[in-house]
Amino acid sequence: EAEVAQSPRYKITEKSQAVAFWCDPISGHATLYWYRQILGQGPELLVQFQDESVVDDSQLPKDRFSAERLKGVDSTLKIQPAELGDSAMYLCASSLDVGEQYFGPGTRLTVT
Amino acid sequence: AQSVTQPDIHITVSEGASLELRCNYSYGATPYLFWYVQSPGQGLQLLLKYFSGDTLVQGIKGFEAEFKRSQSSFNLRKPSVHWSDAAEYFCAVGAGGNTPLVFGKGTRLSVIA
Numbered sequence: 001e002a003e004v005a006q007s008p009r010y011k012i013t014e015k016s017q018a019v020a021f022w023c024d025p026i027s028g029h030a031t032l033y034w035y036r037q038i039l040g041q042g043p044e045l046l047v048q049f050q051d052e053s054v055v056d057d058s059q060l061p062k063d064r065f066s067a068e069r070l071k072g073v074d075s076t077l078k079i080q081p082a083e084l085g086d087s088a089m090y091l092c093a094s095s096l097d098v099g100e101q102y103f104g105p106g107t108r109l110t111v112t
Numbered sequence: 113a114q115s116v117t118q119p120d121i122h123i124t125v126s127e128g129a130s131l132e133l134r135c136n137y138s139y140g141a142t143p144y145l146f147w148y149v150q151s152p153g154q155g156l157q158l159l160l161k162y163f164s165g166d167t168l169v170q171g172i173k174g175f176e177a178e179f180k181r182s183q184s185s186f187n188l189r190k191p192s193v194h195w196s197d198a199a200e201y202f203c204a205v206g207a208g209g210n211t212p213l214v215f216g217k218g219t220r221l222s223v224i225a
Contacts (some may be wrong), residue, residue: 004155031210042116042202043156056212091155095210103148103155104161 002026004104006092012110018080021107024073025094031055033101034067034077037089046090049075082111114139114205118216125193133188133219135203144206145186146213147177151199159201162186163208166185173197198223 005024009099013019017063030051035043048056048067051072060067064083069075079086091102115138127133137143144163148156160171167179177188186203189211200220 006155033212040217042204042217044215045212048210048212050210055210076200093156100146100158100161101213102158105155106153108153 004092004094004102006090006104006107007020008107009105010108010110012112013082014112015084016081018078019082019109020078020079021090021092021109023075023077023092025075025092026102029094029096029102030072031095032069032075033095034075036095036104037091039088043089043091045080046077051110079109082109085109087111114143114207116203116205116214116216117209118201118203118219120193121217122220122222124222124224128171128192131147131188131190131193131221132222133199133201135150135186135216136184137186137203137205138184139205139207141207144208145177145179146204147171147186147188148202148204148216149173149199150202150225156202157170159188174194193221193223195223195225197221 032049034046037043045065047060049069067077089106090103091106095101117136122194142193146161147159150156159175162169162179203216206213
């Protein structure tokens with residue numbers, strides 16, 4: 001069964017350092033989402049791509065976060081510089097066109 | 113704006129007992145509703161979804177949910193809980209198509225012997 005891949009699974013970084021997360025969606029899924037999940041909360045959307053175009057990045061802190069999906073397939077989410085409050089699970093999801101989203105295993109980020 | 117409320121932060125049930133997890137949503141049009149389950153340190157797995165049609169939907173692992181438009185609810189049920197069901201459960205609402213999902217804060221389920 002096809003799955004969404006994410007790496008790394010865990011990342012520990014110091015405050016003010018740069019970090020990057022990678023996501024490979026299910027083959028053929030044109031829509032890709034990055035969500036952030038703070039401990040004890042539900043996921044919240046950071047950015048949505050349709051193919052290589054950003055559809056919604058209204059909740060992305062653009063002063064420090066960036067996201068790209070250059071060829072409309074895999075995607076990278078970057079944080080620079082990382083802050084203590086960025087400690088969270090970063091989830092990637094992909095979908096076709098009927099609203100059902102498939103999630104990857106996530107990247108657990110700890111900022112010290 | 114869409115919103116989801118899961119009133120119960122934590123529920124404990126005995127193995128073999130029935131389970132109902134509550135979910136209330138706020139959305140002006142016909143919602144697309146989902147239940148996801150998350151084991152510790154893992155991603156989210158889709159249990160079931162409601163788009164239209166029969167208001168009682170069946171999902172994986174023996175779960176079902178009922179859409180009640182009059183109550184703006186989409187409660188998740190299971191007749192007999194297994195120890196492996198212990199996890200975090202999230203209700204989510206969407207507007208259909210490729211719109212992002214809005215999630216509730218989740219309900220943590222503990223199962224005791």
